[in-house]
Amino acid sequence: MITVSINGATRQFPQVISIAALVEEMGLTGKRIALERNGEIVPRGMFATRQLADGDRLEVVVAVGGG
Amino acid sequence: MNDNLIIAGKSYSSRLLVGTGKYKDFAETKAAIETSGAEIITIAIRRSNIGQNPNEPSLLEILPPSKYTLLPNTAGCYTADDAVRTLRLARELLDGHSLVKLEVLGDPQSLYPNVVETLAAAKTLVAEGFQVMVYTSDDPIIAKQLEDIGCVAIMPLASLIGSGMGILNPWNLQLIMERVQVPVIVDAGVGTASDAAIAMELGCDGVLMNTAIAAAQNPVLMAAAMKQAVEAGRSAYLAGRMPKKLYSASPSSPTAGIIASVRS
Numbered sequence: 361m362i363t364v365s366i367n368g369a370t371r372q373f374p375q376v377i378s379i380a381a382l383v384e385e386m387g388l389t390g391k392r393i394a395l396e397r398n399g400e401i402v403p404r405g406m407f408a409t410r411q412l413a414d415g416d417r418l419e420v421v422v423a424v425g426g427g
Numbered sequence: 428m429n430d431n432l433i434i435a436g437k438s439y440s441s442r443l444l445v446g447t448g449k450y451k452d453f454a455e456t457k458a459a460i461e462t463s464g465a466e467i468i469t470i471a472i473r474r475s476n477i478g479q480n481p482n483e484p485s486l487l488e489i490l491p492p493s494k495y496t497l498l499p500n501t502a503g504c505y506t507a508d509d510a511v512r513t514l515r516l517a518r519e520l521l522d523g524h525s526l527v528k529l530e531v532l533g534d535p536q537s538l539y540p541n542v543v544e545t546l547a548a549a550k551t552l553v554a555e556g557f558q559v560m561v562y563t564s565d566d567p568i569i570a571k572q573l574e575d576i577g578c579v580a581i582m583p584l585a586s587l588i589g590s591g592m593g594i595l596n597p598w599n600l601q602l603i604m605e606r607v608q609v610p611v612i613v614d615a616g617v618g619t620a621s622d623a624a625i626a627m628e629l630g631c632d633g634v635l636m637n638t639a640i641a642a643a644q645n646p647v648l649m650a651a652a653m654k655q656a657v658e659a660g661r662s663a664y665l666a667g668r669m670p671k672k673l674y675s676a677s678p679s680s681p682t683a684g685i686i687a688s689v690r691s
Contacts, residue, residue, distance in 0.1 A: 367474040387481030394472075394520035396512070401519050419474065421516050423486050425456060426471025426502050427446025427588070427637030 362414040373412070380407040388420070395420050430665065432633055434610055435526060435558040435579040437496070439466045442627065443657040444498070444612065446637025447490060450646065457489045459640055463650040469498045469528055469637070472517050497521060498560065500528040505541065507531060507548035514552060527552070528582070530562035538588040538615075542569045546576065553577035562614050567602035574607050581607050582614035582635060585626060589638045591618030594625050604630050620649075620656035627660025628668070 363372050366382075373382075379402060383389055395402050396419040402410055412418075431438040445465040450456040460468060468490060476483055490497070499517030501510035514527045531548055533541035540563050552559050553576055560580040561573050570581045583603055586592035593616060594600070604611050610632035617623050617636045626634050634657055643649035 366477050369477065386475075386478040388475060388477075391475075392485065392487055392520060393475055394516040396516055399512070401515055403519060419516070420477060421472045421520065422475040423470045423497070423499070423517075423520060424473045425447035425450065425486055426473075426500055427448045427469055 362412060362416075364412055364414070364416040364418060366418045367420055376411050376413070378408055379410045379412060382412060382418075383407055383420075386420070391422070393420055393422055430661070432610060434467075434560065437526075439496070441466045441654075441657075442633040442661055443623070443654055444469070444614075444633055444635040445640060445650075445653075446500075446635070447486065448637055449641035453484060453486070453489050455646060456486075459646045459650040460490065460495075462647050462654070463640065464654045465495075467496045467498050469500045469635070471502050472499055472513050472520065492521060492524070496526065497524065498526060498528045499524075501530050501548075503532070504530070505532050505544070507544040507551065510544070510548040511551050511555075514557060515555075518557070525556055526558045526560065526579075528560050528562060529578075540564050540584070542566065545569075546572060549573055549576045549578055560612070565596055565599035565603065567599060567606050570603040570611075571606045574609055578609065580610045580612055580632075582612045584615040585613045585622065586616030588615040589642075590616055591639060591642075592616055593618050593622040594629070597625070597629055600626070600629055600631065617653075620652040623653050623656040624660035624663070627657055628663050630664050633657070 398417055431440055432442050441464045443463055443465050444467040445460055445463050446469045447456055501513045504510040504513055510531050529548055531541050531544040533539045542564055549559055549561055559578045560582055561578045562582045563569055565583040573581055585594045612633040612635055613626040613631050614635040617639045623634045640646050640649045
């Protein structure tokens with residue numbers, strides 16, 4: 361069991377999963393997003409090879425209207 | 428006559444830059460922005476839904492990067508660190524795009540810029556290869572320091588963000604324009620078309636606005652008005668206005684050939 365924080369919400373997974381699997385689970389595959397793990401950007405091209413670790417803090421962002 | 432706005436080596440025919448916030452829906456956003464003729468549009472970076480709303484429409488589907496120069500901003504950031512993190516995420520989100528709008532705010536009541544944090548963030552971002560268009564106060568000394576750091580455009584407020592109070596200190600804008608070589612773009616405070624025209628008549632290189640269009644009763648019509656105002660103000664600046672005089676004693680019609688009075 362690992363526990364991670366995603367955009368301030370706590371999520372638990374029965375085992376270690378890749379960031380790509382997490383993105384799939386959130387329904388964001390193929391969407392224009394950017395992801396930061398523990399303050400560091402994870403490039404989209406590395407989602408498949410990077411595994412989540414217990415205690416990770418993730419920020420997932422999109423573009424929205426703003427001035 | 429080619430009178431394009433050049434920012435970081437790229438040429439734009441419109442001198443009106445617009446934000447994409449505060450519209451009632453994406454259809455209104457798209458209509459207003461198309462009508463404005465703006466080529467550079469600001470966007471914000473915010474947390475995504477994480478599965479609770481999987482079919483949420485995306486802003487970039489109606490305003491595609493292939494059609495507009497997107498200018499990701501750091502609105503809502505109160506520290507240099509948060510602003511830098513936000514723009515690193517924006518660069519990843521937009522496939523390496525480096526042109527950004529830096530704004531670091533001082534407090535949530537006034538949204539006045541924190542120039543100390545802004546200077547620190549600008550240094551880091553320029554060192555990381557970003558092309559930084561920077562929102563700042565109308566302090567000419569700070570504006571020059573931001574240019575010296577390497578910012579590609581200086582964007583002083585005309586009055587507070589979202590206030591619609593217009594050009595409160597044209598003299599400071601002139602002091603900035605005298606000192607700074609890169610484009611000076613009024614960012615924040617424009618309320619209606621005459622404000623935008625005044626900014627351009629002063630010699631500003633462009634105007635960036637959001638609320639003045641989005642919060643109008645008819646945003647699309649106001650977008651058209653702002654486009655015309657920026658063009659009219661720019662033309663008036665280039666044309667060179669006549670000097671102001673209390674009176675001229677020089678009528679516009681000929682003084683010769685006036686018919687005689689019948690009374691004398």
